[in-house]
Amino acid sequence: MPKLAYLGPEGTFTEEALRILAPGAERLPSTNVPAALEAVRRGQADGAVVPLENSLEGAITTTLDELARGESLLINAELLLPVEFSLLARPGTEIAHIKRVFTHPAAITQCRNFIARELPDAVVVAASSTAAAAQEVALPGSPYDAAIAARIAGEHYGLVELAGGIGDRSDTVTRFVQVSRPGPLPEPTGADRTSLVAFLADDHPGALLEMLTEFSVRGVNLSRIESRPTGDGIGRYFFHFDFEGHVADARVGEAVSGLHRICSRVRFLGSYPRADALSPQIKRGTGDDDFAEAASWLDRIRTGQV
Numbered sequence: 260m261p262k263l264a265y266l267g268p269e270g271t272f273t274e275e276a277l278r279i280l281a282p283g284a285e286r287l288p289s290t291n292v293p294a295a296l297e298a299v300r301r302g303q304a305d306g307a308v309v310p311l312e313n314s315l316e317g318a319i320t321t322t323l324d325e326l327a328r329g330e331s332l333l334i335n336a337e338l339l340l341p342v343e344f345s346l347l348a349r350p351g352t353e354i355a356h357i358k359r360v361f362t363h364p365a366a367i368t369q370c371r372n373f374i375a376r377e378l379p380d381a382v383v384v385a386a387s388s389t390a391a392a393a394q395e396v397a398l399p400g401s402p403y404d405a406a407i408a409a410r411i412a413g414e415h416y417g418l419v420e421l422a423g424g425i426g427d428r429s430d431t432v433t434r435f436v437q438v439s440r441p442g443p444l445p446e447p448t449g450a451d452r453t454s455l456v457a458f459l460a461d462d463h464p465g466a467l468l469e470m471l472t473e474f475s476v477r478g479v480n481l482s483r484i485e486s487r488p489t490g491d492g493i494g495r496y497f498f499h500f501d502f503e504g505h506v507a508d509a510r511v512g513e514a515v516s517g518l519h520r521i522c523s524r525v526r527f528l529g530s531y532p533r534a535d536a537l538s539p540q541i542k543r544g545t546g547d548d549d550f551a552e553a554a555s556w557l558d559r560i561r562t563g564q565v
């Protein structure tokens with residue numbers, strides 16, 4: 260039974276994702292995303308499940324940055340999960356008396372309208388996770404009056420639900436990924452996604468366009484691009500890319516090796532089945548057969564067989 264680290268404690272949305280991605284796994288709650296990934300790097304866990312982005316606010320930057328540094332880890336699965344937020348408090352609390360709210364930053368950004376409307380005077384403080392916030396609010400002397408978390412977290416820590424379904428949109432989904440230490444990649448399924456980070460060799464006009472061209476000329480469709488600061492000064496960035504296809508596909512392999520040629524460093528983050536199981540559209544001339552046929556034609560002309 261694999262042991263998987265996750266953003267804990269018990270009752271987080273990440274735990275819900277883990278239970279779906281790996282139903283039989285042993286669960287190792289971690290205090291934050293870097294700690295969950297570090298548990299995998301150190302061999303204390305076989306893998307980890309972490310949140311990567313949501314459809315309303317975009318990337319969970321801690322996860323992106325942590326995957327780009329330290330020892331390499333590979334994404335081997337993803338999950339899209341709709342999450343529902345509740346306002347939870349100790350029994351007897353009235354909404355009108357809530358002055359301090361505790362929750363994860365991703366929940367703050369997804370419940371902005373509710374907070375502005377119902378809790379206009381409350382201070383909202385960032386917690387390491389929604390369940391950590393619920394656990395803290397449940398303590399008798401807690402400085403916080405309420406948490407925003409999953410209803411199940413309230414049940415687990417003995418809080419009552421003052422309001423449910425308080426997210427700004429009911430159709431928001433969060434994308435979670437399962438990662439492990441480098442090893443064999445998941446087999447191509449025909450509906451896969453590949454992730455990597457790329458560092459520019461040098462800063463010059465068109466540098467980003469040159470990277471994008473490696474994808475474009477091979478008909479590889481991007482599904483996410485994110486720039487993150489390298490930390491070396493204002494204006495210095497590296498790039499996260501998610502794109503359709505598996506690195507075993509000829510067009511994807513060619514694009515990735517093209518990036519390797521023009522970038523100072525490319526960190527491969529894995530090829531894995533897409534959660535939505537959508538197959539990419541293969542543009543004319545970019546299928547595996549097209550690449551194989553072109554390679555054998557090149558061999559022929561190089562050996563004078565015109």
Ligand SMILES: O=C(O)C(=O)Cc1ccccc1
Pocket residue numbers: 266270271272273274310342363365366387388389390433
């Ligand atoms: O804090 C949690 O419960 C998490 O798993 C992170 C998170 C927070 C808000 C929306 C989705 C995931």
